[in-house]
Amino acid sequence: MTESRPTLSAEWIAEQADRLIPGKVRLLDQTRLPETVAFIETDDLETVREAICALRVRGAPAIGIAAAMGVAAALQRSASETGAALADDVARMADRLASARPTAVNLFWALDRMKRAATTHAALAPAAFKEQLAREAVAIRDEDAACCRRIGELGAELLRDGDTVLTHCNAGRLAVSELGTALAPVYVAREQGKTVRVYADETRPLLQGARLTAWELAQAGVDVTLICDNTAAQVMKEGRIQAVLVGADRIAANGDAANKIGTYGVAVLAHAHGIPFYVLAPTSTFDPAAPDGSAIPIEERAAEEVTCGFGRRTAPENVKVYSPAFDVAPASLVSAIVCERGVLRPPYADSIRRALSLD
Numbered sequence: 001m002t003e004s005r006p007t008l009s010a011e012w013i014a015e016q017a018d019r020l021i022p023g024k025v026r027l028l029d030q031t032r033l034p035e036t037v038a039f040i041e042t043d044d045l046e047t048v049r050e051a052i053c054a055l056r057v058r059g060a061p062a063i064g065i066a067a068a069m070g071v072a073a074a075l076q077r078s079a080s081e082t083g084a085a086l087a088d089d090v091a092r093m094a095d096r097l098a099s100a101r102p103t104a105v106n107l108f109w110a111l112d113r114m115k116r117a118a119t120t121h122a123a124l125a126p127a128a129f130k131e132q133l134a135r136e137a138v139a140i141r142d143e144d145a146a147c148c149r150r151i152g153e154l155g156a157e158l159l160r161d162g163d164t165v166l167t168h169c170n171a172g173r174l175a176v177s178e179l180g181t182a183l184a185p186v187y188v189a190r191e192q193g194k195t196v197r198v199y200a201d202e203t204r205p206l207l208q209g210a211r212l213t214a215w216e217l218a219q220a221g222v223d224v225t226l227i228c229d230n231t232a233a234q235v236m237k238e239g240r241i242q243a244v245l246v247g248a249d250r251i252a253a254n255g256d257a258a259n260k261i262g263t264y265g266v267a268v269l270a271h272a273h274g275i276p277f278y279v280l281a282p283t284s285t286f287d288p289a290a291p292d293g294s295a296i297p298i299e300e301r302a303a304e305e306v307t308c309g310f311g312r313r314t315a316p317e318n319v320k321v322y323s324p325a326f327d328v329a330p331a332s333l334v335s336a337i338v339c340e341r342g343v344l345r346p347p348y349a350d351s352i353r354r355a356l357s358l359d
Contacts, residue, residue, distance in 0.1 A: 023076045025069040029056045030174060034215040045074040045093055052100040052107070055206065059175020060249040060285055061148075064110030065141045067097045071114050072137040075130055083122045083129040090118035090133065102297040103258055103326050104249040109284045110140055141177045147282040147340040148179040155185030155245070155280055155338045156192060163242040164197040166232060166270075169260035170212035171247025171280070173220075181280040182245040183213070185338075186222060197223040199241060203260060204229055205306045205323065229262055236273040244270045246329075248281040255331030255348025256293030257281075267329040276335040283339050288356060293328035301325045 025048060029038040040051060048070030051057050057066045071093045080086045094111040101107060117136040121129050159165070165186065172183035179187050189196045198217055203209035210226055217224040227235060235241055244266060248257045257263075257279045270277040290296055303321035307313065315321075337344040337352070344351040 023073060025066065025073040027051055027057050027066055028174070030058055030212060031056050033174075034211050043073040043077055045070055045096060048074070049097055049100050052097070058208070059171065060104040060106040060247070061144050061176040061181070061282060062174070063101065063104050064106035064284065065137075065144060065177060067094075067100075067107055068110040068114050068137040068140045070097060071111070072130075072134040075133055078126075078130075081126060083124040083126065086126060086129050086133075087118040087122040091115055101299055103299045105287045106249075106282075106284050113140065144176055144282065144284075145178040147284075148176050148181060148184050149188075150340040151181055151280050151282065151338055152179050152184030152188035154340075154343055155278065156188040156194070158276070158278060158336070158338070158343070159185055159189050159194065159196055159243065161194040162196075163194075164199060164240055166199045166201065166235070166241045166244045166266070167213055168201045168209065168229075168232075168244075168246050168263050168266050169203045170208040170216070171245075172213060172216045174212050174216055175247065180247075181282065182247040182278075183217070184280065185245065186217075187220065190222065195223075197225070199225050199227055199232075199235055201227060201229050201232055201262065201266070203262060205301075205309050207309075208260065232266055233269050236269055236275060241270075241273075241275055244275060244277045246277075246279055248279050248285050249326060250290065250296050251279065251281060251286045251337065251352070252290040252292050252296060252328075252331075253286075253288045253349060253352060254292045255334055255337060255344075255346070255352060256296070256328050257331075257334060257337070258293065258296045258298070258326045258328045261324055261327050264327040264329050267333040271333050277329070277333055278336050278338060279329070279334050280338040283341060283356060286339075286352060286356060288352070293330060296326075296328060298327070299325040 024041050024043045027040045032038045078089045080089055094115050098111055121132045172180035186196050200209045200213040214224050214226045246259050246263050248259050250258045267277050301323045306321050306323050307315035331348050341355045
């Protein structure tokens with residue numbers, strides 16, 4: 001592991017994460033932020049799985065990228081002597097990583113893509129097979145970067161000079177390969193010369209908004225104000241917010257969108273105050289097999305994240321805890337869904353189908 005103090009720019013961190021170490025995957029340990037910038041360098045599949053489970057790597061697109069690269073890195077150590085045997089190794093590795101987290105569909109999308117690549121190249125010799133799988137993982141990362149750029153360009157068109165937006169959780173550079181999803185329009189708008197300010201919900205219980213979003217935006221020079229989750233209604237009432245931008249971990253066929261717990265409440269508040277609520281995500285986050293939000297599996301996190309977060313007890317011993325990691329904002333509260341293929345509007349069953357070319 002390499003680490004440093006977090007006085008470095010977000011651009012430097014992206015550059016470090018982009019450095020390819022032969023045979024290894026390089027992950028930014030987000031649990032150490034904002035105090036320390038630390039990278040995990042490994043070719044061990046269980047280390048990658050633990051990083052996903054423990055939220056060392058988080059953000060739906062980043063989880064998918066990490067899983068794909070984890071498979072490619074671990075595969076380099078395989079002693080299997082044929083492409084077909086290596087394809088079986090890939091299937092086993094993918095199944096192991098798929099059990100890490102249930103909600104973010106990008107994880108399964110990326111692993112399925114790695115398995116398809118393995119089937120396609122099963123006739124190759126081992127060295128060539130391993131190279132092709134590594135290339136596939138890098139392609140997943142590079143395509144995500146292009147998607148984020150396009151989401152940023154399309155989303156920036158929804159923002160006016162001088163707007164202030166509200167975000168929940170972290171869907172910026174730390175959650176993807178580059179730029180982000182929900183934060184990409186902020187970065188692109190600034191490139192275009194617009195002034196855009198951000199209010200960031202702290203995002204209980206793990207404070208991704210406070211630890212990650214506020215830090216990331218401040219490092220990039222964006223005017224950001226951190227607020228407690230229960231302050232969102234007040235800043236909306238005071239007229240401080242012109243739009244809400246959130247990411248997603250899975251979007252159902254009807255437009256229902258699963259995101260970090262608390263997003264549903266923000267969507268209700270935005271609707272009550274007449275503020276547009278935008279969901280921004282790549283098409284790899286869409287799950288056409290889920291007809292609506294009720295079909296999206298919701299991960300439940302350990303009670304200790306609520307009762308003893310960050311090492312200090314804040315609740316009585318043995319108190320019962322219910323801690324879903326995500327909730328679902330119904331499509332009826334979503335003003336638009338921005339993906340790399342366009343700005344989708346209701347009825348979402350139709351616009352999502354067209355975006356995915358399912359007609």
